[in-house]
Amino acid sequence: MSDSIATTxxxxxxxxxxxxxxxxxxxxxxxVYGFLGPNGAGKSTTMKMILGLxxxxxxTVTVFGKQLNRRNRLAILKDVGSLxxxxxxxxxxxxxxxxxxICVLKGVPDKDINxxxxxxxxxxxxxxxxxxxxMGMKQRLGLACALLGNPxxxxxxxPTNGLDPAGMQEMRELICxxxxxxxxxxxxxxxxxxxxxxxxTNVGIISRGELVFQDxxxxxxxxxxxxxxxxxQDNQAAAKILGAGGVSCQPQxxxxxxxxxxxxxxxxxxSRLFERNxxxxxxxxxxxxxxxxxLELTGTAVSL
Amino acid sequence: xxxxLAMEFQKIRRRRVWLIVATLIIVQIVWSLxxxxxxxxxxxxxxxxxFLYQFPLLNSIMMPVIAAVVASxxxxxxxxxxxxxxxxxxxxTGRLFGAKFxxxxxxxxxxxxxxxxxxxxxxxxxxxxxxxxxxxxFYYLLFTTAVNLTILLLxxxxxxxxxxxxxxxxxxxxxxxxxxxxxxxxxxxxRFLLWGYYGVLMLVGMNWDRATRVTDFYxxxxxxxxxxxxxIVFWVMYIIGRALFIxxxx
Numbered sequence: 001m002s003d004s005i006a007t008t009x010x011x012x013x014x015x016x017x018x019x020x021x022x023x024x025x026x027x028x029x030x031x032v033y034g035f036l037g038p039n040g041a042g043k044s045t046t047m048k049m050i051l052g053l054x055x056x057x058x059x060t061v062t063v064f065g066k067q068l069n070r071r072n073r074l075a076i077l078k079d080v081g082s083l084x085x086x087x088x089x090x091x092x093x094x095x096x097x098x099x100x101x102i103c104v105l106k107g108v109p110d111k112d113i114n115x116x117x118x119x120x121x122x123x124x125x126x127x128x129x130x131x132x133x134x135m136g137m138k139q140r141l142g143l144a145c146a147l148l149g150n151p152x153x154x155x156x157x158x159p160t161n162g163l164d165p166a167g168m169q170e171m172r173e174l175i176c177x178x179x180x181x182x183x184x185x186x187x188x189x190x191x192x193x194x195x196x197x198x199x200x201t202n203v204g205i206i207s208r209g210e211l212v213f214q215d216x217x218x219x220x221x222x223x224x225x226x227x228x229x230x231x232x233q234d235n236q237a238a239a240k241i242l243g244a245g246g247v248s249c250q251p252q253x254x255x256x257x258x259x260x261x262x263x264x265x266x267x268x269x270x271s272r273l274f275e276r277n278x279x280x281x282x283x284x285x286x287x288x289x290x291x292x293x294x295l296e297l298t299g300t301a302v303s304l
Numbered sequence: 305x306x307x308x309l310a311m312e313f314q315k316i317r318r319r320r321v322w323l324i325v326a327t328l329i330i331v332q333i334v335w336s337l338x339x340x341x342x343x344x345x346x347x348x349x350x351x352x353x354x355f356l357y358q359f360p361l362l363n364s365i366m367m368p369v370i371a372a373v374v375a376s377x378x379x380x381x382x383x384x385x386x387x388x389x390x391x392x393x394x395x396x397t398g399r400l401f402g403a404k405f406x407x408x409x410x411x412x413x414x415x416x417x418x419x420x421x422x423x424x425x426x427x428x429x430x431x432x433x434x435x436x437x438x439x440x441x442f443y444y445l446l447f448t449t450a451v452n453l454t455i456l457l458l459x460x461x462x463x464x465x466x467x468x469x470x471x472x473x474x475x476x477x478x479x480x481x482x483x484x485x486x487x488x489x490x491x492x493x494x495r496f497l498l499w500g501y502y503g504v505l506m507l508v509g510m511n512w513d514r515a516t517r518v519t520d521f522y523x524x525x526x527x528x529x530x531x532x533x534x535x536i537v538f539w540v541m542y543i544i545g546r547a548l549f550i551x552x553x554x
Contacts, residue, residue, distance in 0.1 A: 053389055053554040077393045084554075088390035090381055092318050101311050105394045130385075145390065 002065065004029045004153050004185040005050055010059035012045050012209075019045050021209040023059070027187050027202070030179055034200030034217070035189040038298060042209040043189040044085055047157050050187075051082055063153070078106065081151040083159055087142025091131030095122055095141055098130055099148065108149035116144040120174070136167040143174070154178065156188045160195060172199050193294050207298035224288040228266065229255040231282035238278050245269055257286070308395060308403035312378065316407070321377050325415045328370050332362060333422050340430045346518070351432030353521035355423045356444055357508040363448060364483040364502040368455050370415065372476025374408050375459035376469045383467040389554040397550045405460055405542075412452040420445055440507050443526060447505035450531065454498060454538045455479065461545035465552070495530060498537065504530040 005027040012020040020042040027033040037043050048054040050061050052073045061068040063076050089098050099113045117123050120140040125133065130141060139162065146154055159175065160168040176199050178184045190196050196203060196217075203220055205213040213220065230249075232238040235256050239249050242258070247269055250257040261269070266283075273280055339358060340351070347354065382388050391400055424436050455476075462472035483499025494500030505527055511520040 048389075048554060051393055053392055055553065074394070074396060080393070082390070082393055084389050086386055088387040089385045090315055090387065091385055092381070093315070097314065097317070101314055102390065102394060104307055104311055104314075105391070 002029050003027055003062075004064060005033075005187060006062040007046075007050070008060050008062075010046065010049060010061065011057045012042070012049060012054060013057040018057075019209050020049070023206070023209075023211050024214075025204055025211065026214065027185060027204075029185050030183065031185060031201045032175060032179060032199055033185070033187045033202045033204065034196030035187060035204050035206065036193060036196045036294070037189075037191065037206035039191050041191075041206045041298075043191075043206060044157050046206070047082075047084060047155055047187070047189060050155060051077065051080070051084070053084070078149070079152045080155060081146030081148065081153070082155040082157075083139075083142045083146045084155070084157045086161075087138045088145070089130045089133075089138060089141060092129060094129055095126040095133070095144075098141065099145060102145050102148055106149050112148055112150070116147040119147060120144045121170075135162045136164065139163060139167070139171070143171070150182060152184060154184055154186045154188075156186065158189055158191070160190070160192075168195075175199050193290055197290060205294065205297050212297045220290065220293065223293050224290065226260045227286040227288070228258040228261055229282070229284045229286045230258060230270070230280060231255050232273060233279040233281065237276070238273055238280075241272060241276055241278070242269055245272060255282070255284075305399060305403060305406075308399050309406050312403050312407035315381055316378060319377055319381070321374060321411055324370055324373050324377070325411055325418070328366055328415055329418045329422065331366070332359070332419060333426070335362060336422060336426045340426065343430065348431060349433040350521045351427055351430065352423075352434065352437050352440070353508045353523065355427060356437075356440055357506065357510055357521055359419060359423065359444070360448070360502045360506045361484070361487070363451075364487065364499065365480050367412075367415075367448075367452055367502065368476050368480035368483060368499055371408075371412060371452060371456040372459045372473050372479075374411050375456055375463045376472055378404055378408050379460060379463035379472075380467075380469050382464070383469075388552075392554060398546055401460075401464070401546045401549050404464075405457060408456050408460060409453055412456055413449055416445055416448045416452065419448070440523065443507055447507075447531065448502070450534055450538070451498075451501045451505065454501075454534060454541065457538060457541055457545060458498065461541070461548065464549050495533065501530065501534055505534070 003026045005025060007023050007025045010020060010023040011018060023046060035043055045054060049056045050063065052068055064079065066072060066076055068076060095117070096113060099116065100110065103110060103113060117126050120143050122137060122140055122144060125137060130138065133141065139159065143159060146156065156175070160171050163171060172195065175186055175188055178186055188199065200217055202216050203213065204211060230238070231254055235251060235254070239251065239256055242249050247258055270280055270283070336355065343351065420441055423441070427436060459472055459476055462475055463469060466472060479499040482497055483502060486494045486497050486500040487503040494504050507523060507526065508521050509524045511522070513520070
């Protein structure tokens, strides 16, 4: 499977601050690539560089196997739809008129307007001025605009921003359906882990401009190992005894964290504690959540 | 380019940009009719020159404001809807700049053409002596358009680079006053001010005889040096303005 987007050593410096550092992204064809990171991590800047809206300080961007430069940029972008930050629109024009402008400029036949309006379910509001649209409708118009001409690649920057919970859900379902229905590759950014968890098949996690993880979502899940937490009346003594029995434990007040053990092994170790008269008061199974992994990788709290 | 220009007109639907041009023309019709009240035979004999003297002065005040408003109406829609980052992925930025300028130019050109129509119509109506001076009217059309477009270009660059349209509008208003007042200063000074070129390229001079209180108008030779200077200013401004706009990152 080839990569729809690949970047090598992508950097962007604003003033003296390096906002994006040596990014090597790989967005495989036909996937929904979740680009995850806390606010201000450099997600939008990266996406703008992929679209050529911002010039990289260093590094290259390759889209559909062609390295982006000033001359071939627009030709490559013909097959790319984008929605960056907030939706772009002319408030004094209707939804249809807005789409027609982009249609003509992109060289896409007019009849595509109704198709994309149908996909984003805006048919009933198409003759209304966009200034009267709700935030969610504007966002959907932005997506419709990105879908014009049935591009092979969609680049969506925080597409659920400003939507109500129902709108968010609708948008996510829509994004999920695009690869199967239209064979599109989607790169979608978000600061919400739960959102990426729902829609993405591949994940790239960016923190302070650096890529800290990039692989399939399944691989990310594998990182979430299970632990056994034990609480005793004397954790120090218990740790010694378990250590002698070949189980390495980590103290995490007021628990001791043991690696994953089979039930039979666990029984053996715990009964050893009873033999030494150490009272065991809790035994729990702990699973590291995606949140914990995200936190570990980015060193910042997940914003809600 | 034709497609891009057509889309510029599509974008400003319902924005009533023509209203600005219409207002200008109506004000100037009223002004010109006011000016020809009770003209005597001497005045009528110099009627065409009178108009070719008055209209550039009027343009000095009004045109820079008109150009600022037209440019601002065309450009602020892109800032308001944050559309530049979208347009930038579907068309070359330089073409957008050109199409926008062409669109505004057509409005400014329409304004001058209508002005010439007003001059000829009112002149005929009142009964100015002789037939309309075609050569001078042509030069008037050419020079006024040239100054208009140069000012429009400056306004467009400001309106595109600064999302706050007050900056561009303030420059337009200050320019209109400066252009008028500089005409009262020693000749030659106006050459150093873009807005002064309505006066620099004027085709008619005026003598006012203090004793007899009679004004006499006379044709002056065309200031080709001034016109060429203007063209160079336009060309340099277009290159720099366009480059600045293209360089902008979204």
